[in-house]
Amino acid sequence: MTFVKVLGILGAHKEHGVTRMMLDQVLHQVQAPNTSEIIYLEDYQIKPDIKGQPNPTMDQIIAKLEAADVWVIAAPTYWGGLSGVMKNFFDCLRQRLVRFDHKGGTHPDKFAHKHYISLTNCYAGKWENFLSGVTDASFRTIDKVLTAGGLIKIGEAVQTATWGLTELAPAKQKELTKLGQKINRATRKDDQTVKRYFELFFIVAVMAFITMAIQSLCLKLLNLSLGFWSNYISFVIIFFALLAVTLHFFTVVKHKRK
Template sequence: MQILGIYGGQDASGLTATVVKEILGAVQAPATTAFLDLNDFDLHPESPQRPNPDLDQLAAKLQAADIWVFGAPTYYTTIPGQLKQFFDVMRHRWTRMTKNGDSLPNGTFQDKHYVSVTSCFAPTWDNLFTGQTDLTLRAIDGAMTLAGVHKITELVCPNTWRQRIPTVKKLARARVIGRQLSHYQRKDDETLKRYGLLFCMIAVMALATMGIQQLWPALTNGFWLRYVSFVVIFFVLLAIILHVMTFMRHKRA
């Protein structure tokens, strides 16, 4: 197994890159690691009239790795330009377009896995409630979804203003991730898992809805009243759950 660190930011010796390197440094044999600084590559778009050998080199390194660890500091609440340009110029290599203009994985990198690492100046509680790192993580997730690559986990380092090195807690967490990646079991398809989670969520919501109806017997007087009250209660519970899941989707502390 090979684990590839990919840094897309301005300073490959900075805090976010240090966390990525800490993850790679904790990887245990026989797994191997490598680190890429996207600043070392020419990321211009390619065409038949203007080939780009650097993209061929990057594609070969991506193909050889089983797990990608992205390091991307959060700049202005979003993804750094270096990583965004990398996603843009690599898009045609890992996606295909349907006749309706939809992007789908083309199979080249499908079923590989990735980890996201980001950081921000915002204090921990500020990032917790405002989600300043969310756009960075969503940008990585969106590009990887198009490529058919599966997410393992993410690591967020808030409150980095004037920090020279990551905190002891974040470095320890990075080492834990690195050790876990050493023995990570590849998951080629999570469709069954998603359907299982969906079934469990619906089952719990239906039970909760029926329980609420029992608290107010008047809501069950007649078929249509029972039906309407069930739909309304179920919808409210669904909206609450989706809101909570959206809020808690990314690690922020």
């Protein structure tokens, strides 16, 4: 395996606030020969591409994005969503992140198979965020943009109760350390294929079991016995409903809140 290059992208009003502390904690785990670098988006005048006009700032950032294997996106939650500076960066990046088809549909392009980590934070406390998901929208925006570009997620972390916070708690440092250590195992290609097959097998096995349990419970309660086709159709409907809810939970709803 060749060495991994990591790019931390900091999109916060404060250059040395809590977001930076989180980013540093993750990047400190990057071990030689792997390397890391941080860009602070406020240092750049980021503008969208306009046809026929040069955009040297974006060219400079794109060169760094291309060179990196792992992007660590670090941005606070402002007004219940991703910080404006990071959002503006994502908006301006769109033209170069994805390939457009003849209908304007987007497809992963040159950044496909790179990896990313998302970090965010908020003033809201641990339990407020746990119950109301103040930071969910920030994670969702990052996921939406980067998965459109074909990037693969390594993980995410959130720091709550940042008001007056001058140091990350030991437990949070540990969590971010673990997340950072995963970078050293991230390769240029997605190496999760085998793991995903096992996960899929597990999901199918559990879903089939729950579906059959629900089916037989319903039959018992209704005192019915079904023929082959009604059995098959009811199985498919229950299985589909369970799978849809589970996939929605894991892909859309479930984000770190504490």
